[in-house]
Amino acid sequence: MKLLVTGGAGYIGSVVSALLLEAGHEVVVLDDLSTGHADAVPEGARLVRGTLRETAADVLGGAGFDAVLHFAAKSLVGESVEKPGLYWDKNLGESLALLEAMRVSGVPRIVFSSTAATYGEPESTPILETDPTRPTNPYGASKLAIDTTLAEYARLHGIGGVSLRYFNVAGAYGRQGERHAVETHLIPNVLKVAQGDGEAVHVFGEDYPTPDGTCLRDYIHVADLGRAHLLALDACAPGSHQVFNLGSGTGNSVREVIDVCREVTGREIPAVVGPRRPGDPAVLVASSEKIKSQLGWKPERDLRAMVSDAWTFLRSR
Numbered sequence: 169m170k171l172l173v174t175g176g177a178g179y180i181g182s183v184v185s186a187l188l189l190e191a192g193h194e195v196v197v198l199d200d201l202s203t204g205h206a207d208a209v210p211e212g213a214r215l216v217r218g219t220l221r222e223t224a225a226d227v228l229g230g231a232g233f234d235a236v237l238h239f240a241a242k243s244l245v246g247e248s249v250e251k252p253g254l255y256w257d258k259n260l261g262e263s264l265a266l267l268e269a270m271r272v273s274g275v276p277r278i279v280f281s282s283t284a285a286t287y288g289e290p291e292s293t294p295i296l297e298t299d300p301t302r303p304t305n306p307y308g309a310s311k312l313a314i315d316t317t318l319a320e321y322a323r324l325h326g327i328g329g330v331s332l333r334y335f336n337v338a339g340a341y342g343r344q345g346e347r348h349a350v351e352t353h354l355i356p357n358v359l360k361v362a363q364g365d366g367e368a369v370h371v372f373g374e375d376y377p378t379p380d381g382t383c384l385r386d387y388i389h390v391a392d393l394g395r396a397h398l399l400a401l402d403a404c405a406p407g408s409h410q411v412f413n414l415g416s417g418t419g420n421s422v423r424e425v426i427d428v429c430r431e432v433t434g435r436e437i438p439a440v441v442g443p444r445r446p447g448d449p450a451v452l453v454a455s456s457e458k459i460k461s462q463l464g465w466k467p468e469r470d471l472r473a474m475v476s477d478a479w480t481f482l483r484s485r
């Protein structure tokens with residue numbers, strides 16, 4: 169297939185681009201390099217630099233694309249609370265420009281990076297796709313609005329859409345890995361301390377109602393997540409919008425993650441406990457039964473593999 173990958177110079181988009189190329193697809197990356205890196209785009213993919221709003225119509229117009237994989241977004245929860253307008257504009261606004269360009273040029277399918285943040289504080293665990301969606305920040309709200317828009321474009325314009333709701337993505341795949349200038353995610357931050365960048369890991373609260381008092385999250389290896397995109401691409405059906413959670417189905421605490429990082433790196437990794445980070449739910453664990461039963465996906469790599477691959481990637485840089 170001829171595929172457009174928006175955000176393909178970023179962490180997850182670059183991994184998925186590499187997997188798509190390995191599977192024999194033609195890949196064009198559209199990225200404004202606001203948080204991505206030109207050298208993260210895998211060899212064999214063509215990079216077009218620009219925003220979706222300014223560039224998508226030109227890139228898609230008359231070019232015979234079979235599908236779009238849409239990763240481009242702003243995704244810092246804290247920043248979204250400070251600048252909600254920016255998140256509605258860059259996430260919903262730019263996605264609308266992309267969808268309009270798809271409609272006009274007749275691109276029939278889209279796979280979209282949605283998020284666990286669309287659910288907000290869960291009522292029960294593990295989270296099902298049918299559970300209430302009550303996002304607690306503008307990042308999650310803007311992503312949920314894109315899911316809704318995809319359902320409308322499926323119903324009214326026939327574009328087949330799949331929204332994949334990622335939980336906590338981690339690990340690396342070959343030369344593609346996580347290198348955000350502003351890094352909020354736990355595993356890369358712990359590994360930076362292991363590398364000597366920073367004195368200690370900050371544990372955001374240990375008074376949660378969990379076995380060791382720290383938050384439980386559902387970590388998924390970026391390569392397992394990537395494979396799900398190839399299945400989702402095949403599952404896109406004209407006129408339908410489908411939603412699938414993507415997690416490993418198990419919760420690991422912040423303390424457990426730090427312990428695995430210590431084992432993998434062989435470094436001491438000091439940790440200091442501080443206050444809770446506002447807006448963090450105690451437990452976020454996905455039920456991924458729907459994608460397992462309907463698309464035949466299953467995760468193959470555990471937390472240790474995620475940490476080990478992220479560590480190898482960090483040390484290669």
Ligand SMILES: NC(=O)c1ccc[n+]([C@@H]2O[C@H](COP(=O)([O-])OP(=O)(O)OC[C@H]3O[C@@H](n4cnc5c(N)ncnc54)[C@H](O)[C@@H]3O)[C@@H](O)[C@H]2O)c1
Pocket residue numbers: 174175176177178179180181198199200201202203204205218219220221238239240241242243258262281282283284334335336337338348
């Ligand atoms: N990393 C996670 O744990 C996680 C969890 C849930 C959902 N997601 C979603 O997955 C997607 C990818 O996340 P990531 O961690 O790889 O982020 P990232 O910041 O590494 O990648 C995003 C890419 O999109 C580009 N971009 C942003 N806005 C753009 C625009 N308007 N036009 C063109 N390019 C633009 C950036 O330059 C960057 O290369 C995002 O949509 C994010 O919301 C990520």
Ligand SMILES: O=c1ccn([C@@H]2O[C@H](COP(=O)(O)OP(=O)(O)O[C@H]3O[C@H](CO)[C@H](O)[C@H](O)[C@H]3O)[C@@H](O)[C@H]2O)c(=O)[nH]1
Pocket residue numbers: 243283284285286334335336337352353354355357369370371372373383384385422445448452
């Ligand atoms: O330095 C750190 C960083 C994180 N944490 C803790 O580690 C856990 C994981 O935090 P991350 O920032 O790595 O991930 P989140 O669970 O906050 O965020 C993930 O889930 C969100 C949905 O709620 C979004 O989808 C987001 O993109 C995705 O990475 C949280 O309990 C957090 O409080 C720390 O203790 N110290």
